[in-house]
Amino acid sequence: MGYRRHSLQIQEREQAEWNLRVSEKKIRQDYHSQRALSSILKISMQSVPLKEKLKQSLDQILSIPWFHIQEKGCIFLVEGDDPSLIMQAQRGLSKSLQTACATVPFGKCLCGRAAQSDEIIFSDCVDEQHLNIGLPMADHGHYCVPILSNERTIGILNLYVEAHHRKSEDEVRFLLAVTHVLAGMIIQDQAEQELQQHAFYDVLTKLPNRALFMERLDRLIQHSKRHPNSLFAVLFLDLDRFKNVNDSLGHTTGDQLLIGASERLQACIRPSDTVARLGGDEFIILLDEIDDVAEPYRIAGRIHEMFKRPFELAGHEVFSTTSVGIALAKPNDQDAEKLLRNADSAMYRAKNQGPGQTAVFDSEMHAQAIMLLNKEIDLRQAVENEALQVHYQPIIGIESDRLVGFEALARWDHPIYGMVSPDEFIRIAEESGLIQAQGAQILGKACRQMQQWISQSPSHADLYVSVNLSLKQVLFPGYIDWLENVLRETGLPPRSLRLEITENILMEDVETTCAILDQIKQLGVGLYIDDFGTGYSSMSYPHSFPFDALKVDRSFVSNIGKGTQHADLIGGIVAVAKSFRMDVIAEGVERQEQLEKLQELGCNSVQGYFFSPPVTSEEAGKLLTRKSGWLVPAPTGTGTKHHSQPFRLA
Structure with missing residues (x-):
């Protein structure tokens, strides 16, 4: 009895000592595991x-003393639309193995199968051919552990174990904890890279954006202070006729053109140079360490040659040239913004010379830039003081041979420069954000003047005034209420007002624009399509909008007599209008033969210098007394001597 009790005590003591050793081993194991996880978190x-973080993390994993693994392994990350594993960190792998396993497709080898299944794959012994990798290797085993994010593999931790190694639950738990920390590390890096990308790169073209470009330009300016003999230049580029592509083929095709343009620009420069996208269709290039002042011209020449080839976009062959402005940095240039403005000014000069041109900024251009800035200040004051004038060009009914209305056109009589070209001051208004206030002022003045003429005589009751409407006005919140208020305050009957909208506006936001135009029609205001025929889809959309008339662009009218195709085109426009029960008004009539052809083609109304140039309200009032006889040649001294352009808001 005593012997049995003593033997039992010995067994209990041995069991307790064994339990203690197991417990101590578990404590040491947990300590090393937690220490490794803590190190990886740091x-x-x-x-x-x-890559450096992953390498250091792999070193920590391979240094775990209780984990019986070989001191080699690697970490892969998933990349590509057709996903593959790309090795990012390794330890202990031979050069040949690194090359063979640099990229592992999903489903290939143990790591690829683990990535494809999103599950751990353990093999206690892999044959020497290593599943067709083609490299002789000693027998060994593998842990291939997916690094998961939202149950999706974003990487693989691959560890080597001795052949016939037995998998344990402790090892699996540790590896799951490690890959969880690694997943957080990778996701954090991806988020940081995405923030960096959004902060400094254009989302569409992946080019540097304005912020990164200006940072590099500032750095180059600082470098030039230390090296006065260094030369660099800024090129400012704008795609010619990009808006036409956007309007006619859609924004998706326009985006493809921007991507194609960015690729061609990158092909024209050196690795040390920078191409950036400012926004829209504007790009900038920073030429670093150029050999001479002629280098920017040579680069611009290469760009022009590159852009002579058509772009293949969504089944369309699209031609798009680019205007290039060059600003050469001088030793005392210390202002990056000024250098960019100079290149921008040069680009506008190039654009004024025609598509596909290059211009360089010089002192004369600087003076013009200052003058343009002063004009912008003066235009703002003119708008605030309601100093803009409205001139009126008569519109004549062909069938009645009578005055049926006027088109209201903005004029700016500058105190120093005199009459400023509408093309110039309208561009200034658009670039400075004044176009909405300017357009509203012209509309208000035109409505008041027309109501005054109507109130003077019952014979004027059927007259109307047409005013151009810009896209910004159309989409301005509360525009309908504002328009209704203008009609109420001026007393002008809605039927006496026509709003002209250029067809390119219609392609911007068809659904919203159509809804707003319907509301305008409900007020009783007439709607015209202005410059009809200049867009790329003119014949396809008139039925989608509530228009009363089409205005044939002056470019078609001016070509009457220069070939039958121009008259045929106008005839086609008239046919389209008639099919939708719309009238046709022809602009830019300057010769008798043009008038006669337009009468023959069935146009309802005409306007142009053949009848009268745009005139002041006082002179227009005198035209109201003329009852008929408009469709006869104008007296000598009028007609084509006058050269002016109508006010175009958009």
Whole structure:
């Protein structure tokens, strides 16, 4: 009895000692595991590249004393639309193995199968051919552990174990904890890269954006202070007729053109140079360390040659040239913004010379830039003081041979420069954000003047005034209420007002624009399509909008007599209008033969210098007394001597 009790005590003591050893082993194991996880967490917070973080993390994993693994392994990340594993960090792998496993497709080898299944794959012994990798290797085993984010594999941790190694639950738990931390590290890096990308790169073209470009330009300016003999230049580029592509083929095709343009620009420069996208269809290039002042011209020449080839976009062959402005940096240039403005000014000069041109900024251009800035200030004051004038060009009914209305056209009589070209001051208004206030002022004055004429005589009751409407006005919140208020305050009957909208506006936001135009029609205001025929889809959309008339662009009218195709085109426009029960008004009539052809083609109304140039309200009032006889040649001294352009808001 005593012997049995003593033997039992010995067994209990041995069991307790064994339990203690197991417990101590578990404590040491947990300590090393937690220490490794803590180290990897600290590594994830370092300001070093992700590859370096992964390498350090792999070193920590392979140094775990209780984990019986070989001191070699690697970490892959998933990349590409057709996903593959790309090796990012390794330890202990031969050069040949690194090359063979640099990229592993999903489904291939153990790592590829683990990535495809999103599950751990353990093999206690892999044959020497290693599943067709083609490299002789000693027998060994593998842990291939997916690094998961939202149950999706974003990487693989691949560890080597001795052949016939037995998998344990402790090992699996540790590896799951490690890959969880690694997943956080990778996701954090991806988020940081995405923020960096959004902050400094254009989303569409992946080119540097304005912020990164200006940072590099500032750095180059600082470098030039230390090296006065260094030369660099800024090129400002704008795609010619890009808006036409956007309007006619859609924004998706326009985006493809921007991407194609960015690729061609990058092909024209050196690796040390920078191409950036400012926004819209504007690009800028920074030429670093150029050999001479002629180098920017040579680069611009290469760009022009490159852009002579058509772009293949969505089944369309699209031609788009580019205007290039060059600003050469001088030793005392210390202002990046000024250098960019100079290149921008040069680009506008190039654009004024025609498509596909290059211009360089010089002192004369600087003076013009200052004058343009002063004009913008003066235009703002003119708008605020309601100093803009409205001139009126008569519109004549062909069938009645009588005055049926006027088109209201903005004029600016500058105190120093005199009459400023409408093309110039309208561009200034658009670029400075004044176009909406300017357009509203012209509309208000035109409505008041027309109501005054109507109130003077019952014979004027059927007259109307037409005013151009800009896209910004159309989409301005509360525009309908404002328009209704203008009609109420001026007393002008809605039927006496026509709003002219250029067809390109209609392509911007068809659904919203159509809804607003319907509301305008409900007020009783007439709607015209202005410059009809200049868009790329003119014949396809008139039925979609509530228009009363089409205005044939002056470019078609001016070509009457220069070939039958121009008259045929106008005839086609008239046929389209009639099919939708719309009238046709022809602009830019200057010769008798043009008038006669337009009568023959069935146009309802005409306007142009053949009848009268745009005139002041006082002179227009005198035209109201003329009852008929408009469709006869104008007296000598009028007609084509006058050259002016109508006010175009958009």
